[in-house]
Amino acid sequence: xxxxxxxxxxxxxxxxxxxxxxxxxxxxxxxxxxxxxxxxxxxxxxxxxxxxxxxxxxxxxxxxxxxxxxxxxxxxxxxxxxxxxxxxxxxxxxxxxxxxxxxxxxxxxxxxxxxxxxxxxxxxxxxxxxxxxxxxxxxxxxxxxxxxxxxxxxxxxxxxxxxxxxxxxxxxxxxxxxxxxxxxxxxxxxxxxxxxxxxxxxxxxxxxxxxxxxxxxxxxxxxxxxxxxxxxxx
Numbered sequence: 001x002x003x004x005x006x007x008x009x010x011x012x013x014x015x016x017x018x019x020x021x022x023x024x025x026x027x028x029x030x031x032x033x034x035x036x037x038x039x040x041x042x043x044x045x046x047x048x049x050x051x052x053x054x055x056x057x058x059x060x061x062x063x064x065x066x067x068x069x070x071x072x073x074x075x076x077x078x079x080x081x082x083x084x085x086x087x088x089x090x091x092x093x094x095x096x097x098x099x100x101x102x103x104x105x106x107x108x109x110x111x112x113x114x115x116x117x118x119x120x121x122x123x124x125x126x127x128x129x130x131x132x133x134x135x136x137x138x139x140x141x142x143x144x145x146x147x148x149x150x151x152x153x154x155x156x157x158x159x160x161x162x163x164x165x166x167x168x169x170x171x172x173x174x175x176x177x178x179x180x181x182x183x184x185x186x187x188x189x190x191x192x193x194x195x196x197x198x199x200x201x202x203x204x205x206x207x208x209x210x211x212x213x214x215x216x217x218x219x220x221x222x223x224x225x226x227x228x229x230x231x232x233x234x
Contacts, residue, residue: 030113031231036101037122038227041220043098048217051093055210061088061177062203069196076187083177085199086155086163089147094136095213097129118230121223128219132212143198143205150195156185 061084068081102122105111111119151160159181184192227233 029110030118033101033105033110033113034118034227034231035233036104038224038233040098040101041125041224044095045217045220045224047098048095048213048220051095052210052213052217054093055206055213058088058206059203059210061085062199062206065196065199065203072184072192073189076184076189076192077182079183080179082183083163083179086151086160086183087177089144089151089199089202090163092136092140092144095132095216097133102126118227121226125216125219125223128216132209132216135212136209140205140209143202146198147195147202150191150198154185154188154191154195155183156181159183 064081065085068085071078071081159179160183162180163177
């Protein structure tokens with residue numbers, strides 16, 4: 001004869017019911033996180049697109065340095081071509097990732113809710129972003145600082161100061177490149193040559209930064225596509 005221990009069965013069923021509720025809640029939370037991550041990545045890609053266009057305009061403008069060097073070294077008063085070079089070395093446009101969701105995931109231990117494939121996708125993007133950010137805040141920023149510091153020694157204040165009025169950082173327009181006179185404060189050819197050498201390095205670094213950002217944008221786009229396909233997001 002068999003005896004059913006109803007209290008024990010009730011406890012067991014209660015345990016399974018609670019486990020099921022936790023599983024359902026965890027799944028719902030993970031889906032919310034995925035949706036939020038996709039929104040953040042879409043914001044990132046839009047921002048990256050703006051910066052890439054800005055950097056492409058910068059690269060095009062800075063490519064004129066070689067002809068400008070010949071012009072200025074032949075005639076130290078013929079410095080109008082330096083205007084475009086000064087314009088595109090005034091500012092860098094930094095890319096800062098929208099880390100709203102990743103910060104919450106890290107702080108709340110939310111990655112435990114993801115399966116390995118989902119977690120690996122966003123973590124790979126985070127690693128690429130960190131590489132880009134480190135390059136941007138060290139090599140890229142230092143190259144620009146060098147160009148600007150040397151220009152401060154070279155330039156006539158009254159000629160260059162109007163160019164410091166940055167009109168927009170949200171598009172490719174960063175103000176006028178027109179000059180109201182010769183740029184050079186003195187005829188120091190050695191210092192002038194140093195500026196152009198630094199300018200050449202700045203151009204190479206800008207190209208490298210643009211390449212890193214294009215790689216990061218491609219990764220963000222692939223993660224968005226992966227999440228939308230796997231989780232049937234719109």
